[in-house]
Amino acid sequence: MNKFIFIMLISFITLSAWSQKITVIGTVIDVTSNEPLVGVHVKNDNAAEGTTTDEKGSFILDNIEQSGLLNFSYLGYNTITVKAGNNMTVTMEQATIGLDMVVVSASRVLQKRKELPVAITSISRKTIEEINPTTVDQILNQKSGVHMIDLGNEQHMMAIRQPISTKSLYLYLEDGIPIRPNGVFNHNALLEMNMAATENVEVIKGPYSALYGGEAIGGSINFITQKPTQKLTGKVGLRGDGYGYFRADAKVSTTIGKTGVYFSTYKSAVEDGISEYGDYDKLAITGKITHSFSDDLNWSNTITYVDYFSEMSGNLEQEQFENEDYTSNHTFTFRDAKSLRFNSTLNKSWNENNTSILTFVFRDNVMGQNPSYRISSRTAPDSFTSGELNENSFNSYVAYFQHNIKLDALKSNIMIGANIDFSPKEAFAKILEVYRNADGVFESYTETGNFKSNYETDIVNTGLYIMGDIELFENFKVNAGLRYDIYSYDFRNNIDDASDFSSLDAKETYNSVTPRIGLVFNTTNNIGFYTNYSVGFIPPSISDLFAEDDVPLLDATTFDNFEVGGWMSLFDKKLYLDFATYIMKGNNEVVSVRTIYEGIDVSENKNVGETEHKGIEFGVVLKSIKNLSLRYNAAYSEHTFVDFVTKIEDGQPTVDYSGNEMPGAPNWVSNSGIDYKAPFLKGIRFGLEWQHVGEYFTEEKNEVTYDGYDLFNARLGYDGEHIGLWMNIMNLSDDLYSTRASTAWGKTTYKPGLPRTFLIGLNYKF
Numbered sequence: 001m002n003k004f005i006f007i008m009l010i011s012f013i014t015l016s017a018w019s020q021k022i023t024v025i026g027t028v029i030d031v032t033s034n035e036p037l038v039g040v041h042v043k044n045d046n047a048a049e050g051t052t053t054d055e056k057g058s059f060i061l062d063n064i065e066q067s068g069l070l071n072f073s074y075l076g077y078n079t080i081t082v083k084a085g086n087n088m089t090v091t092m093e094q095a096t097i098g099l100d101m102v103v104v105s106a107s108r109v110l111q112k113r114k115e116l117p118v119a120i121t122s123i124s125r126k127t128i129e130e131i132n133p134t135t136v137d138q139i140l141n142q143k144s145g146v147h148m149i150d151l152g153n154e155q156h157m158m159a160i161r162q163p164i165s166t167k168s169l170y171l172y173l174e175d176g177i178p179i180r181p182n183g184v185f186n187h188n189a190l191l192e193m194n195m196a197a198t199e200n201v202e203v204i205k206g207p208y209s210a211l212y213g214g215e216a217i218g219g220s221i222n223f224i225t226q227k228p229t230q231k232l233t234g235k236v237g238l239r240g241d242g243y244g245y246f247r248a249d250a251k252v253s254t255t256i257g258k259t260g261v262y263f264s265t266y267k268s269a270v271e272d273g274i275s276e277y278g279d280y281d282k283l284a285i286t287g288k289i290t291h292s293f294s295d296d297l298n299w300s301n302t303i304t305y306v307d308y309f310s311e312m313s314g315n316l317e318q319e320q321f322e323n324e325d326y327t328s329n330h331t332f333t334f335r336d337a338k339s340l341r342f343n344s345t346l347n348k349s350w351n352e353n354n355t356s357i358l359t360f361v362f363r364d365n366v367m368g369q370n371p372s373y374r375i376s377s378r379t380a381p382d383s384f385t386s387g388e389l390n391e392n393s394f395n396s397y398v399a400y401f402q403h404n405i406k407l408d409a410l411k412s413n414i415m416i417g418a419n420i421d422f423s424p425k426e427a428f429a430k431i432l433e434v435y436r437n438a439d440g441v442f443e444s445y446t447e448t449g450n451f452k453s454n455y456e457t458d459i460v461n462t463g464l465y466i467m468g469d470i471e472l473f474e475n476f477k478v479n480a481g482l483r484y485d486i487y488s489y490d491f492r493n494n495i496d497d498a499s500d501f502s503s504l505d506a507k508e509t510y511n512s513v514t515p516r517i518g519l520v521f522n523t524t525n526n527i528g529f530y531t532n533y534s535v536g537f538i539p540p541s542i543s544d545l546f547a548e549d550d551v552p553l554l555d556a557t558t559f560d561n562f563e564v565g566g567w568m569s570l571f572d573k574k575l576y577l578d579f580a581t582y583i584m585k586g587n588n589e590v591v592s593v594r595t596i597y598e599g600i601d602v603s604e605n606k607n608v609g610e611t612e613h614k615g616i617e618f619g620v621v622l623k624s625i626k627n628l629s630l631r632y633n634a635a636y637s638e639h640t641f642v643d644f645v646t647k648i649e650d651g652q653p654t655v656d657y658s659g660n661e662m663p664g665a666p667n668w669v670s671n672s673g674i675d676y677k678a679p680f681l682k683g684i685r686f687g688l689e690w691q692h693v694g695e696y697f698t699e700e701k702n703e704v705t706y707d708g709y710d711l712f713n714a715r716l717g718y719d720g721e722h723i724g725l726w727m728n729i730m731n732l733s734d735d736l737y738s739t740r741a742s743t744a745w746g747k748t749t750y751k752p753g754l755p756r757t758f759l760i761g762l763n764y765k766f
Contacts, residue, residue, distance in 0.1 A: 026088030032126040045069035076102035105202040105222040117518025117530035119205040119580040144633035145617035153280035154191040160218040164664030171216040181423035192339040197264035197286035199226040207536025209514035210481025228260025237763030244273035262288040276328040280310035314372035315749035333372040340364040353406040363396035387432035394425040411471035428454040453501035458490040480517040487539040503546040529566035579618040586611040610642040627677040634670035668694035687715035699743035709737035728759040
């Protein structure tokens with residue numbers, strides 16, 4: 001009997017120990033910024049309810065089993081489960097893939113990715129800091145369907161659902177606001193961004209005109225600025241490589257009372273780099289001030305200034321390229337850009353279901369050039385030819401308004417918005433007399449005093465839109481939008497004898513109605529599909545309209561986009577897949593048509609072009625082993641001239657590209673990677689990347705091709721509490737490749753990529 005009582009007593013003590021309850025106190029912070037996360041839902045793994053973190057990221061949970069499991073969930077972050085303990089500090093990571101990812105670019109409000117019928121993705125600050133890019137393409141090219149071309153010194157071209165070109169097919173945004181007005185597109189516009197101030201980058205592929213209006217054809221890229229931190233933080237860093245590249249970074253941030261302050265700057269340069277006459281210098285500065293008047297009214301102000309100068313050595317001809325001869329025949333050509341952007345946003349929450357956003361924007365932009373492509377290389381040595389010194393500048397005065405309505409009873413959201421953008425623009429091009437010496441080098445120039453063009457244009461864009469979604473039944477949503485735009489140009493010619501932009505004073509106005517409708521069906525919490533139809537448009541550009549004496553009768557170019565896609569998160573989120581397949585048709589594209597009839601030769605712009613773009617984009621991420629991630633992102637596309645006649649003689653087309661593939665359009669583009677974080681060496685990370693660009697035609701006749709290339713990169717890094725070290729090894733196999741090849745006038749030229757490059761960096765943060 002005594003033995004039985006003893007056994008029961010021991011059992012009771014043991015069970016009591018196992019069932020002992022504790023009070024858990026902890027803090028939840030962001031793994032990258034170490035900032036507290038407010039509103040994180042914390043609960044016992046088996047409980048239906050729990051608590052949320054306060055403004056300091058702190059939480060308290062009572063009656064938790066010792067060593068029990070706690071579940072942490074937060075919008076836009078990966079849900080995690082950890083063991084309970086005393087004085088816990090829990091780190092959470094932003095979801096950059098999968099169904100936990102949230103985005104703002106589709107509606108200017110936070111939305112879950114799985115609720116949107118569009119191909120959209122996000123690149124987190126953590127990813128950006130681990131890659132440590134020197135150019136934006138090094139992060140964007142990791143996403144399926146994105147092919148950004150590095151032209152050196154942060155100059156670039158883009159190819160998203162379109163061939164490589166300089167056309168106004170993309171919209172570049174900062175905090176949801178276009179960095180340039182419609183009608184003033186520049187394919188190098190991203191050199192006017194401050195990469196160091198970016199919190200994350202969101203990419204929308206395909207037209208999304210209901211929100212953004214014109215030019216968002218291939219896609220929209222939104223650079224979201226970092227917010228002020230709650231406590232004083234800062235970071236300084238240096239990086240450089242063996243080919244003359246150097247960059248210094250600094251940032252500091254804090255919040256005092258209800259006012260947050262953020263400042264970020266970097267200075268980068270290339271001196272005596274791989275290309276003769278290919279140096280550059282850039283200063284980028286971003287400041288941000290936020291103020292919380294109350295829980296319902298917040299004010300945010302951001303200013304970005306960029307001062308950029310680059311020498312322009314031009315592309316290499318084939319023999320030079322193959323011999324790795326990077327000498328240049330140019331000694332004075334350049335690009336000089338200065339841009340200032342300021343935006344001020346008020347965000348007012350009227351109640352749980354109504355919020356308003358009002359933004360005012362000012363832009364001041366000047367880009368001057370003495371471009372190498374305006375000097376004919378066919379000029380004989382020891383002779384004179386013409387060149388061009390040009391400048392384009394504009395100011396912008398812009399207002400955006402959006403009101404968001406949430407209808408809980410209908411499970412619906414509605415966004416109503418408007419914008420007005422007034423952007424006066426000035427431009428001129430001076431004629432230069434350029435001397436090419438006996439060695440074939442363009443060594444000097446003089447201004448002739450004459451102008452090729454000198455004009456002013458007032459550009460006004462007014463837009464109205466409505467968009468929203470409604471859940472018709474569980475997990476099935478309809479998402480739609482409609483936009484109306486009015487574009488007007490007031491062109492004034494300042495000279496009578498212009499050879500370019502020779503139109504008389506003229507006013508032109510264009511109206512566009514662009515609809516969008518999509519369906520989203522999440523069959524389970526982890527599997528979903530969508531489809532959408534959207535229309536994008538491009539108003540005729542200034543050069544389309546006013547380049548000749550007579551203003552042509554042009555309509556806006558439109559693109560009809562049909563798309564089907566989906567996503568899957570499998571095996572407890574260890575495997576994630578997404579895909580999108582699309583077909584996009586361009587109508588009324590502007591073509592310069594040369595018509596010869598009975599000896600009369602006339603060239604004019606006409607809406608006679610039609611193109612077709614179709615493809616499939618897909619991505620796979622596998623995280624089957626802790627700390628090891630594998631990804632494969634790829635796109636197969638075909639871009640075709642459907643109807644494209646550029647010369648007609650006596651009623652018969654003599655230059656007809658209809659049916660040909662468009663130049664600069666590789667069928668296959670992919671990016672693969674392996675990333676590993678060593679658990680036995682805290683803070684150490686390794687990465688290996690493979691970028692593949694397939695073969696493509698370099699001209700419209702489809703007679704000349706470029707083979708494409710395969711590029712391998714490696715990244716090594718250490719991220720400590722205060723010290724960060726990294727080394728990026730670009731072009732591991734030291735291959736000769738060209739980031740872009742093009743053929744004109746029977747000659748193919750190449751833009752060479754860097755040989756094997758070791759970039760080393762160091763930063764200190766507090």
